[in-house]
Amino acid sequence: MIRTVACLGLALAFSACAAAPPAGTPPPTAGQALAQLACPNRIAEAYAWVNHMPGPGRAARQVHVDIRLVEATDTAVILKSVATTGDTLVLEIRTAPTAPIAGRAAYREPVPDPMYKRVSIFCWGGEIHSINTIEKVY
Numbered sequence: 001m002i003r004t005v006a007c008l009g010l011a012l013a014f015s016a017c018a019a020a021p022p023a024g025t026p027p028p029t030a031g032q033a034l035a036q037l038a039c040p041n042r043i044a045e046a047y048a049w050v051n052h053m054p055g056p057g058r059a060a061r062q063v064h065v066d067i068r069l070v071e072a073t074d075t076a077v078i079l080k081s082v083a084t085t086g087d088t089l090v091l092e093i094r095t096a097p098t099a100p101i102a103g104r105a106a107y108r109e110p111v112p113d114p115m116y117k118r119v120s121i122f123c124w125g126g127e128i129h130s131i132n133t134i135e136k137v138y
Contacts, residue, residue: 029127035127035128041123043067043128043129044069046131049135049136050115050137063089065131067105067129069103074095075096075098076093076105078107080107086116088116088117091120119131
């Protein structure tokens with residue numbers, strides 16, 4: 001009996017570690033946790049960067065947001081919200097019948113002046129994820 005309880009305790013401890021967000025990621029707020037529960041699309045990872053290198057058919061400076069969904073078969077699109085401010089790019093994730101790549105969603109736009117300081121991703125009116133660092137890529 002004691003061995004079973006100890007094994008269950010270890011299993012719970014290891015599962016809690018597996019569910020933890022990446023290092024340096026703050027835990028979700030109560031509002032974010034509720035919005036995440038209501039949203040049909042769960043975000044595994046999200047990154048934002050500014051591309052400073054031109055390429056064939058591309059402008060030199062664009063803001064890119066790339067999202068990997070928990071479920072590789074989910075299809076979603078990202079739309080810019082009217083709630084975007086000078087400091088924060090607000091994006092809405094929505095389920096779609098098809099997507100360019102299942103399990104992923106992406107957004108890009110020309111770099112505004114001044115540049116955003118963070119990206120906030122909403123689903124059904126609630127913030128489900130935020131990106132507080134926008135990298136610069138050369």
